[in-house]
Amino acid sequence: MIMATEERVLVKPPSEVAKQRPGEIEDASWLPVKVKVRNLNFHYGGHQALFDNSIDIPASRVTAIIGPSGCGKSTHIRVYNRIFEIYRSHKAKGTVEIDGENVLSPATDILKLRKKVGMIFQRPTPFPMSIFNNVAYGVKLHYRASRGEIADRVEDALKRGALWDEVKDKLGEPATALSGGQQQRLCIARAIAVEPELILMDEPCSAIDPVATSKIEDLIETLRDNYTVVLVTHNMQQAARVSDFTAFFYKGRIVEFGATKKIFTNPDSGQTEDYITGRFG
Numbered sequence: 001m002i003m004a005t006e007e008r009v010l011v012k013p014p015s016e017v018a019k020q021r022p023g024e025i026e027d028a029s030w031l032p033v034k035v036k037v038r039n040l041n042f043h044y045g046g047h048q049a050l051f052d053n054s055i056d057i058p059a060s061r062v063t064a065i066i067g068p069s070g071c072g073k074s075t076h077i078r079v080y081n082r083i084f085e086i087y088r089s090h091k092a093k094g095t096v097e098i099d100g101e102n103v104l105s106p107a108t109d110i111l112k113l114r115k116k117v118g119m120i121f122q123r124p125t126p127f128p129m130s131i132f133n134n135v136a137y138g139v140k141l142h143y144r145a146s147r148g149e150i151a152d153r154v155e156d157a158l159k160r161g162a163l164w165d166e167v168k169d170k171l172g173e174p175a176t177a178l179s180g181g182q183q184q185r186l187c188i189a190r191a192i193a194v195e196p197e198l199i200l201m202d203e204p205c206s207a208i209d210p211v212a213t214s215k216i217e218d219l220i221e222t223l224r225d226n227y228t229v230v231l232v233t234h235n236m237q238q239a240a241r242v243s244d245f246t247a248f249f250y251k252g253r254i255v256e257f258g259a260t261k262k263i264f265t266n267p268d269s270g271q272t273e274d275y276i277t278g279r280f281g
């Protein structure tokens, strides 16, 4: 078991918040807000990709983001950890408050933000190093932990990432030798190893087979106990299976946000209904 140090607890206790099962209607307005977005506009140079996005992402729940290709789903979540900033012409305006702090403020500590907000991309992106070091990398960066603590933490993250049994005898082998689905679970383990509070997943299952997909969906179900998850997906069944809330994006705007069951059975907007029922997109 991983020990707590004086100022930081390395493993959080499971959330004590009682939850509905995914698919049950729950009123988001009663839940604490993890991410409060107001009037977010985004430009790629001269091209505006997001228009006045405002949304409250509930804490300790899974929120799915759906919508046709090019509607701004990736652009929207890439603002939460300011990863877009690697390109100078990419500009975000508006506010994105995570736990009440505007992450777009110049005062934001980017290293702390990236620890708090983990990201998993569509294609697995393992570092060119061993399986063990992929997961240990962030732990070493963010914690002053002993070798024993690091090893415990790597094991714990790989277990939570549903990968431990498949890799425990070859931790020193290159991560790139794993299958695509294993690499994706490794990236999830790498992200959760530093105990982020918010996990952004951008179509994490699009490049992997149904068996690996179902493992990742099970994992998302367990993550929901401790983390806030935002999941971009093109797979309507997946959104319905794993998310508590769903936001429908269209042409850079958030058309509708609500309990997943409502969005999928009785949406307010005709555009949402057309998309859900496969009439476009």
Ligand SMILES: Nc1ncnc2c1ncn2[C@@H]1O[C@H](COP(=O)(O)OP(=O)(O)OP(=O)(O)O)[C@@H](O)[C@H]1O
Pocket (backbone or CB within 6 Å): 044, 047, 049, 067, 068, 069, 070, 071, 072, 073, 074, 075, 076
């Ligand atoms: N690097 C970029 N430079 C210029 N325009 C971009 C860039 N990335 C995305 N865009 C544009 O911004 C808009 C939103 O793109 P984004 O990638 O956020 O869509 P998406 O909803 O994630 O689509 P998909 O489902 O295909 O991943 C699109 O019109 C896209 O062409």
Ligand SMILES: [Mg+2]
Pocket (backbone or CB within 6 Å): 073, 074, 075, 202
């Ligand atoms: Mg995308």
